[in-house]
Amino acid sequence: MGPSPSEFIARGDFAALEGLYYRFQKTEDIIDLFGVLKTILDRYGSIGRMAQRFYRGNVRDMLWQVRRELLDEHEGLMFFFPKPSGANPLKRWNLYLRWMVRKDEIDAGLWDFIPTHRLIVPLDTHIFKIGRCVGWTKRSSPSWKAACEITEALRGFSPEDPLRYDFFLCHKVGIGAGCKGVRMPECAKRCALLMDLEQDERADDDRRMKNES
Known part of the structure; x- marks a missing residue:
């Protein structure tokens, strides 16, 4: 691709991609993907301008528009870019949006037209197990609705930026601490999230008892 991926895509000569997987x-899927990127550059100038054109306040509707406009004829890319159905939590879509919208030491924050409170958590197996364990969702499998329920729970801690906790939960609690998604005796000493939640629950109980007395 050379020093400029955008120039490589704009030229449209993808012979160098032969043999990649x-x-x-x-x-064929990799070449298809670069062809889609070229179409985006030709039509809109950038991925961000394309997303801005389709965004009307709802990220899922925006993803539907992008999928219909650019990807419906590319079945080989369905694994990376699934249709926004109720059964699919759209982890990759939502993770990319987190990177592009939020701005901190982890996320690039290149787009300013989507508010951070509109983002939905990129629901992977770790976040789903954690969400089930602490009661943020009761659903039996990862789905769009489960992602929305967990996001809504996180809004209780940070209404304007619920995904600020995503990296910590996934990498520190889920992967780092090896969360199994089931409360066990050792969780009380190992899980920073559970310790904080239990402390909040005790504080809530104390407040209720004072109000009732």
């Missing part, structure tokens, strides 16, 4: 994605 990534997990379940074959060479």
Whole structure:
């Protein structure tokens, strides 16, 4: 690709990609993906301008528009860019939006047209297990609704930026602490999240008792 990926895409000569593959994605899929990126650059100038054109206050509706406009004819890319159905939590879509919208030491924050409170948590297996364990969702499998319920719970801690906790929960609690999604005796000493939540619950109980007395 050379020093400028955007120039490589704009030229449209993807012969250098022959033989590349990534997990379940074959060479044809990789070339298809770069073809879609070229279409985006040709039509809109950038991915951000394309997203801004389709965003009307709801990120899921925006993703539907992008999917219909650019990806419906590329079945090989369905694994990376699934249709926004109720059964799919759209982890990759939502993770990309987190990178592009939030701005801190982790996320780039290049887009300013989507408010951070509109983002939905990128629901992977770790966040789902944690959400089930602490009661943020009672659903039996990851889904869009489960992602929305967990996001709503996180809004209780940070209404304007609920995804500020996503990296910590996934990497420190989920991966780092090895959360199994089930409360066990050792969780009381190992899980920083559970300790904080239990402390908040005790404080709430104390306030209720004082109000009742």
